Amino acid sequence: MSFPYQPEVRVLDVRTLSDDWYLLKKTRFALRRRNGVWQEMTRETYDRGDGATVLLYNRERRSVVLTRQFRYPAYVNGHSGMLIEAAAGLLDQASPEERIRAEAEEETGFRIGEVTRVFEAFMSPGSVTERLYFFVAPYELGPRAHQGGGNIDEGEDIEVLELPFEEACKAIENGLIQDGKTIMLLQYAALHLFAERQA
Ligand SMILES: Nc1nc2c(ncn2[C@@H]2O[C@H](COP(=O)(O)OP(=O)(O)O[C@H]3O[C@H](CO)[C@@H](O)[C@H](O)[C@@H]3O)[C@@H](O)[C@H]2O)c(=O)[nH]1
Numbered sequence: 001m002s003f004p005y006q007p008e009v010r011v012l013d014v015r016t017l018s019d020d021w022y023l024l025k026k027t028r029f030a031l032r033r034r035n036g037v038w039q040e041m042t043r044e045t046y047d048r049g050d051g052a053t054v055l056l057y058n059r060e061r062r063s064v065v066l067t068r069q070f071r072y073p074a075y076v077n078g079h080s081g082m083l084i085e086a087a088a089g090l091l092d093q094a095s096p097e098e099r100i101r102a103e104a105e106e107e108t109g110f111r112i113g114e115v116t117r118v119f120e121a122f123m124s125p126g127s128v129t130e131r132l133y134f135f136v137a138p139y140e141l142g143p144r145a146h147q148g149g150g151n152i153d154e155g156e157d158i159e160v161l162e163l164p165f166e167e168a169c170k171a172i173e174n175g176l177i178q179d180g181k182t183i184m185l186l187q188y189a190a191l192h193l194f195a196e197r198q199a
């Protein structure tokens, strides 16, 4: 696909609204519209860096490993807060491959070898700058490095769930799984990792 229109942007003013744990800015800029006319607008951007996520899967067992943890932003929006998610973490300047291997082990206790990068996505491009890198990785049941759980000092208290793949897919339909990255990875797995038994 090729697109004749490419945006031209002139940043006019940047204001930091909050610079605490992450960075919230308000920017006034001019954008050259498709008809050539320049238009000024302001947008807020929430910058928490980039992230990575991985679905651990085992073809023989037809199972996946997910996590369950409290997410305050979901809680304040009417959810119990306990979200079921693929292991994930922010990059903190490391490469996505390097970071996701460490993060998966920290959160689940499973040591993973080879990871496959499957796609990348902006999860909330209207306001959040984050680019999320998606991976899948086989896991073995063998001896685990530890029981997982995440970093206690950062307030993490992560349950590790090993689920039959079909049960995880049903959990999307019945609303038990409501995390975007996790839904995307499970659907990727249905298409590419566990495709043989699907109708
Ligand atoms: N003190 C404090 N701690 C915070 C704050 N916001 C986040 N944290 C802590 O910062 C740590 C970040 O943990 P990671 O495992 O690196 O990131 P994540 O929150 O799991 O992020 C992953 O999931 C997100 C949601 O789907 C993704 O947006 C992100 O890319 C990544 O994949 C967690 O311990 C979290 O509690 C805050 O405002 N204040």
Ligand SMILES: [Mg+2]
Binding pocket: 087, 088, 089, 090, 107
């Ligand atoms: Mg995490």
